[in-house]
Amino acid sequence: MTYKCIIIDDEPLARELITSHLLNFENFELIDSFENALKAYTFLETNTVDLVFLDIEMPLLKGNDFLKKLKNPPKVIFTTAYREYAIEGYELNVIDYLLKPITFDRFFIAIEKFKQFQKPKEGTKTIPENHIFVSSGSKNIKIVFDEILFVESLKDYITIHLENGKSHHIKQNISVFEKQLDSDFIRIHRSYIIHTRKLTAYSKNEVEINGVEIPIGNRYKENWLNHLDTIILK
Numbered sequence: 001m002t003y004k005c006i007i008i009d010d011e012p013l014a015r016e017l018i019t020s021h022l023l024n025f026e027n028f029e030l031i032d033s034f035e036n037a038l039k040a041y042t043f044l045e046t047n048t049v050d051l052v053f054l055d056i057e058m059p060l061l062k063g064n065d066f067l068k069k070l071k072n073p074p075k076v077i078f079t080t081a082y083r084e085y086a087i088e089g090y091e092l093n094v095i096d097y098l099l100k101p102i103t104f105d106r107f108f109i110a111i112e113k114f115k116q117f118q119k120p121k122e123g124t125k126t127i128p129e130n131h132i133f134v135s136s137g138s139k140n141i142k143i144v145f146d147e148i149l150f151v152e153s154l155k156d157y158i159t160i161h162l163e164n165g166k167s168h169h170i171k172q173n174i175s176v177f178e179k180q181l182d183s184d185f186i187r188i189h190r191s192y193i194i195h196t197r198k199l200t201a202y203s204k205n206e207v208e209i210n211g212v213e214i215p216i217g218n219r220y221k222e223n224w225l226n227h228l229d230t231i232i233l234k
């Protein structure tokens with residue numbers, strides 16, 4: 001399947017950068033680009049798209065106001081230089097919120113989030129929507145994602161810490177387990193994956209979940225900081 005995309009941004013360099021990033025993805029087609037939201041609004045009256053890269057601070061009509069006017073809006077990724085619109089962005093159910101200048105690594109994450117939203121429509125979802133079964137001894141145990149606080153690794157084993165105080169110690173590589181989790185989880189250390197909605201405190205070097213302090217590894221720090229605006233709003 002090919003996803004049809006448009007860009008709405010009054011900055012030519014921003015449109016060029018997003019276009020350049022998008023060219024790296026085979027199943028995404030940029031069908032048009034607009035310097036203001038009014039032109040895009042007219043275009044969408046007679047055309048259907050799957051994904052919009054939408055700036056917020058634009059002349060004539062701001063991106064957030066434009067989105068509110070659409071009766072059946074496509075999926076949207078906000079692209080902006082302003083952090084203060086993050087809360088409203090997630091109230092509008094956008095896929096992601098990218099801060100300029102947009103790095104390719106961060107752009108890649110946003111595209112992956114969009115693809116996850118499309119999977120149910122394509123019938124390709126391979127794991128349960130809100131739980132997973134893990135093997136422990138002779139049993140397969142159901143683990144509900146929303147009950148997980150964090151996952152801790154020690155060599156070839158992981159411990160899944162749950163809200164009810166229980167934990168499950170199973171033989172599995174943390175990188176393999178990470179791929180089976182949904183977008184509420186993020187790896188912040190080679191030995192830790194956290195459930196972002198269970199976050200109770202954070203600092204530059206560690207996070208806290210249910211009174212447990214968990215370090216942020218140096219190689220994961222940039223990814224953590226890129227996600228921070230999204231995480232604190234969930």
